[in-house]
Amino acid sequence: METMNKNLFHGELVRLTLEDADRVAAAFSRWGQDMEYARLLDSGPVRLFSSSIMRQWIEKEYLGDNPGMVNFFIRTLADDRLIGFIGLGGIHWNHGDAFVGIGIGEREYWGKGYGTDAMRVLLRFAFEELNLHRVSLTVFEYNPRAIRSYEKAGFAVEGRVREFVHRGGRRWDMICMGILRREWEQMQRVSAVTQQEAA
Numbered sequence: 001m002e003t004m005n006k007n008l009f010h011g012e013l014v015r016l017t018l019e020d021a022d023r024v025a026a027a028f029s030r031w032g033q034d035m036e037y038a039r040l041l042d043s044g045p046v047r048l049f050s051s052s053i054m055r056q057w058i059e060k061e062y063l064g065d066n067p068g069m070v071n072f073f074i075r076t077l078a079d080d081r082l083i084g085f086i087g088l089g090g091i092h093w094n095h096g097d098a099f100v101g102i103g104i105g106e107r108e109y110w111g112k113g114y115g116t117d118a119m120r121v122l123l124r125f126a127f128e129e130l131n132l133h134r135v136s137l138t139v140f141e142y143n144p145r146a147i148r149s150y151e152k153a154g155f156a157v158e159g160r161v162r163e164f165v166h167r168g169g170r171r172w173d174m175i176c177m178g179i180l181r182r183e184w185e186q187m188q189r190v191s192a193v194t195q196q197e198a199a
């Protein structure tokens, strides 16, 4: 019952939100000019998008009526700042599987726990509310911060697509990670016991 009273979209540091397309378009367009961010996020060639092109894509695809996607944005609880996005895509309702994507565009918030907190909130939504069986993701070998964050949220490495990306004059693996519902439930039990012991 306690979990039913909790605000499903609030974590310890962040909350997941929906935002107006204009606000998101401006943020995505600005974040996309950070080349390091763009290369951590995606394997496609880095491109620049104006706010108006971005807005069309956001309205049609990202926030459109698509049963295979559930997208959110990330705001800090402390100062209500919009710092990134997180969402589920490629949802296979028949198999109970979905891919998660996350990006904190405001880079001064990297490495301070915000991404892991947002991921924990999203996993709770995926397992408790959408009743999924597993959540999957891929991450590039050159992104150890993301890999560590995913491990903290409970993901395990499931495999590697060898030499998938060509960046910076060399090839890098793409790492496949996933978390099963029973693993997530086990983490909740362990954290409830730890909290009881600390009280």
Ligand SMILES: CC(C)(COP(=O)(O)OP(=O)(O)OC[C@H]1O[C@@H](n2cnc3c(N)ncnc32)[C@H](O)[C@@H]1OP(=O)(O)O)[C@@H](O)C(=O)NCCC(=O)NCCS
Binding pocket: 037, 040, 041, 042, 084, 102, 103, 104, 105, 109, 110, 111, 112, 113, 114, 115, 116, 117, 138, 139, 140, 143, 144, 145, 146, 148, 149, 152
């Ligand atoms: C990936 C991302 C969401 C993670 O969120 P975050 O808030 O930065 O992550 P956290 O602070 O919660 O955790 C990062 C962990 O990695 C560790 N870390 C940071 N840099 C590291 C590095 N170079 N090598 C190894 N570990 C590193 C941190 O110490 C921390 O672990 P700890 O808590 O055990 O000390 C965020 O960094 C981000 O959006 N980055 C840019 C875009 C991106 O990479 N998206 C993901 C694409 S798959």
